[in-house]
Amino acid sequence: MSDQPSVVAAVQQRGFFGGGDPKEMAPRTFHVPTMANSTAFVTDEGIVLVDCGVVQVGPHIHKHVREYTSEPLNTVVYTHGHVDHCMGLAPWLEEGRPRVVAHENVPARFERYLKTVGLQEHINRIQFGFEDMRWPTDYVFPDTTYRDSLELEIGGERFVLTHGKGETDDATFVWAADRGVLASGDFWISCVPNCGNPQKVQRYPEEWVVAFDKMIPLGAEVLLPGHGPAITGASEVKQALTDARGYLISIIDQTLEALNDGLPHDEIVARVKAPAEFADRPYLQPVYDRPEFIVRNLIRLHGGWWDGYPADLMPATLTEQAKEIASLAGGVGKLVARAREISDAALACHLAQWAVLADPSNKDAQACYRDLFKNRAADETSLMGRGIFMHAVREAKKALGE
Ligand SMILES: [Zn+2]
Structure with a gap:
């Protein structure tokens, strides 16, 4: 998607989760980058900890913060209820129970997770390739929640929590007003904003812009993100936030125009283009999510689930369609041969998928499916896209007994 392959390659090299080493980013402000980042603000009344990591890295974050300060933990803020941000409290709880603050939708998210454990494991198996993924259920619920904004005074300092919707409906950004931090x-994840994810619940690109509109005038000197590297310098922070705002607005405006033109969903996705003016920005590369997926989320938000094609309203199953297509083509072998022949990767993958659906026991079909999705994954910039393609490869390998 990007016109700047060297930029996207460099960002991929860094890795979506690469945020650097733990260090002091401002006086008494210690930042621990992990899979999801965590920040300890040390005050005269103890630590204000923003996010505490996924369960496996909780001890790592705790160890580094404890090497930096022996102040007690006063308050934990969950920026949202995703499990990579709020499951690492165990080593802190051994020291005592801190106040836990989050947006009022965080408890509802935990309740939803408890209803859908199998689904969450399935989704994350595909997205991240965690085959033996076990979804956590031992949430530490917040004891303090808020709706729009909440100002905490801790150690004589102001910490302003503001709610916005973006990647999630339960998000908070924290403004350490007296530090300029x-x-x-996850309003900042150092790549294309995660408001497209193909497997997860509704995301909110338009409200994300509203959150940027609240963040930009703060004039932060340091931006400590949910994922990826920190940004330092007021002009650098402002530039980055303003660019991402412009990126989302372009996709939103194009999508709304195509929706208002009454196009079917796939035509809308084909028409909307990621804005070229930001193609060289290292922090707007499609290494986790993709602009096409953001378009799909906007379609879902504003429209219904029907894709605009009448046969798809009450369709034959894809397996039934595939059997008919294979029969018309003169057999599964013809589909496989054509899939291996044509250069359009997306079309070739449809052919291979029809072949496997028409006859899952056909080894040539499974091998073709395996090979084509492996190639597709190798060419794919986004972790979410790669996750789905590599899941297909694993399924084909299982069918082949490999
Ligand atoms: Zn996150």
């Missing part, structure tokens, strides 16, 4: 949570 913005802990953004």
Whole structure:
């Protein structure tokens, strides 16, 4: 998607989760980058900890913060209820129970997770390739929640929590007003904003812009993000937030125009283009999510689930369609041969998928499916896209007994 393959390659090299080493980013402000980042603000009344990591890295974050300060933990803020941000409290709880603050939708998210454990494991198996993924259920619920904004005074300092919707409906960004430090949570993830994810619940690109409109005037000197590297310097922070705002607005405006033109969903996705003016920005590369997926989320938000094609309203199953297509083509072998022949990767993958659906026991079909999705994954910039393609490869390998 990007016109700047060297930029996207460099960002991929860094890795979506690569945020650097733990270090002091401002006086008494210690930042621990992990899979999801965590920040300890040390005050005269103890630590204000913004996010505490996934369960496996909780001890790592605790160890580094404890090497930096022996102050007690006063308050934990969850920037949202995703499990990579709020499951690492165990080593802290051994020291005592801190106040736990989050947006009022975080408990509802935990309740939803408890209803859908199998689904969450399935989704994350595909997205991250965690085959033996076990979804956590031992949430530490917040004891303090808020709706729009909440100002905490701790150790004589102001910490302003502001709610916005973006990646999630339960998000908070924290403004350490007296330090000029913005802990953004996942409103900043150092790549294309995660408001497209193909497997997860509704995301909110338009409200994300509203959150940027609130963050930009703060004039932060340091931005400590939910994922990826920190940004330092007021002009650098402002530039980055303003660019991402412009990126989302372009996709939103194009999508709304195509929706208002009454196009079917796939035509809308084909028409909307990621804005070229930001193609060279290292922090707007499609290494986790993709602009096409953001378009799909906007379609879902504003429209219904029907894709615009009448046969798809009450369709034959895809397996039934595939059997008919294979029969018309003259057999599964013809589909496989054509799939291996044509250069359009997306079309070739449809052919291979029809072949496997028409006859899952056909080894040539499974091998073709395996090979084509492996190639597709190798060419794919986004972790979410790669996750789905590599899941297909694993399924084909299982069918082949490999
Ligand atoms: Zn996150």
